[in-house]
Every structure is written in C-alpha cells, then in structure tokens.
Amino acid sequence: RVDGAGPSLYNPNEIWCEGGKKYLNNAKNIQIVKAADTAGAWGEGFPRYAAIFDNVFVSPEYRDIFLAWFKRFYESAEQGKLCMGQAMILVGPVHCFKTFMIEKLLKPAMGGYADLSSIVSGEGNGFNADLFQSPLAIIDDSKAAESETQLNRYASAIKKLVAHGTNKYREKNLPQIMDTLAMVLS
DSSP, rough: OSSSOOOOOOOOSEEEEETTTTEEOOOOOOOOOOOOOOOOOOTTTOOHHHHHHHHSSSSSHHHHHHHHHEEEEHHHHTOOOOOOOBBOOOOOOSSHHHHHIIIIHHHHTOOOOEEEEHHHHSOOOOHHHOOOHHHHEOOOHHHTTOOOOHHHHHHHHHHHHHHSSSSEETTTTTTEEEEEOOOOOO
C-alpha cells in the first residue's frame, strides 16, 4: 500500500518514503553523466569547458563556488537522494555564456531541466509535475527584469523552493500531494 505517487529523482527504488508515508516512485528515468574514474588536472579531458569557465567567471573564486555547487548536486544524485537547499543564480549581461552553460553543460550532465518562469510569475495553471521530474529549474531572466514587483516575486519563489523541505506536487488528473523538493535551481 502506498500513500501516493511522486518522483524521487535518481532514486532507483520503486517505493520511497518521506514523512512516514510511502510513495510510488514515478520519476522519469533520467541519468547523470558518469564521472571520470580518476581526477586529472584542471581542464584535462575538458579543455573547451575549462577555457569557458576561466573566461566566464570574473574570478577563480566564482568558478570554484559554481563547481562546489555542482559537486554537491552530483554527489547527492549519485546517492539517489538529492540534497535540498541548493540554488545557483547565474547573472550577467547578454552573451556571457549563461544559456550555453545551462544548455551544453548542466542540462546534459544532470538529465534535463524545466522552465520555472511561468509558475513563479503566477502565470502557470497550477500543475507543476514537470518541475519535479527535472533536476534543474531555470527562470528566464528577461521576464524577471520586467518590474521590481516581478523580481521580488521570483526571489520569494526561489527562497521558498530552496528553503522549505516540502513543496506541493500537482499533476494533472491526480490529487495534490506534499513532496520533498527534488530539484536544483539555476
């Protein structure tokens, strides 16, 4: 007997437990890119990405923060239980490789993403199951910049999603359940 169904990303088990309840794991079969067996020097095996990182981030400290965020995500995904409390905000002018990093690095490495823009702007239909089926949630920065009110709404939504241990999971034609957030924000 289960109390509901919901995704637990990277968790290989059919049933997962949270808050004393059992859920049928309906997560899509997404995979992380397998890490190299041994670590090499910076840029060894990925010279193009290393060069982009070295040029995109203003200082090595920012690059290291990004890599630490990604390491925390990756290790928790390998264990089948994503850590909560993660958010990475990539900001900068147009053409500074934000989209490139999402599309060419994070999306393939993490197994996909979902667009959170309409939900945090209040334009969504209330169904958010696609967000819980994706390890990465993105927000279109052009929408966030429309007004100070919109920017504050986005900031509040990100804080709520990252800081709270549970969030409402609502799939079309199914009842709403509380679910542990299993996504990473970018």
